[in-house]
Amino acid sequence: MDHIFHALADPTRRQMVRMIASRERTVSELAEPFDMSLAAASKHIKVLERSGLLERTVQGRIHTCRLNGDVMARALEWLRFYERFWTQQFDALERELYKAKKEEH
Amino acid sequence: MDHIFHALADPTRRQMVRMIASRERTVSELAEPFDMSLAAASKHIKVLERSGLLERTVQGRIHTCRLNGDVMARALEWLRFYERFWTQQFDALERELYKAKKEEH
DNA sequence: TTAAAAGTCAACCATTTGGTTGAATATATA
């Protein structure tokens, strides 16, 4: 979890996730949009890889990267678990507001 | 987004989120389960506050902390947006497997 | 076989992070 959320905490890496979400990309393709060295982009890719969000296949000198949906889903589930708490809280607030409104009359 | 995911990338802070998800907590309550100084916990709380996930009300010397569901929901939405991509990919894979199985016969 | 292309690696640097301690602040209580 640490690695997943940490990977997503950087805008460069989130954009990379967006890129591999739509289709597979090579390392150079992933690096291209960014104003940084290939080595720097390569490091970002490795952070994504450590988190499991990104998986890589090497064919010759080409490294092809794709998204691992299961890992993505794990982060989603973590958040989703707490969703009921905050919606509950919201419901409670809503009830309070309703009561307050009723008491106006 | 940077701040939200960064806040969630630390296990101490995720546990603090869990704690305020169920109900409001003071700073000392939030710090209590952890083997670290109050000052260190206070820093974690400030990271959560910067992300917007945690909100604080001060009454006298007591700081009461609660979860901001809207901010939590924003992170959830970011992930949920890409959910369709990976489920699509999964569906495509499933179709491939089905085809492969059919060809076995 | 020579050169270009795709990537990584290692060393370096500034900044941020996550922790510490000791002092400071403000509020409640005896």
Add this chain to the structure above:
DNA sequence: TATATATTCAACCAAATGGTTGACTTTTAA
């Protein structure tokens, strides 16, 4: 009023982060 409580602040430290550059490896193409 003196003291305990709740919390932050500032200075410090080691480790991690995000970037750089230059050298290196492997594979492809001329």
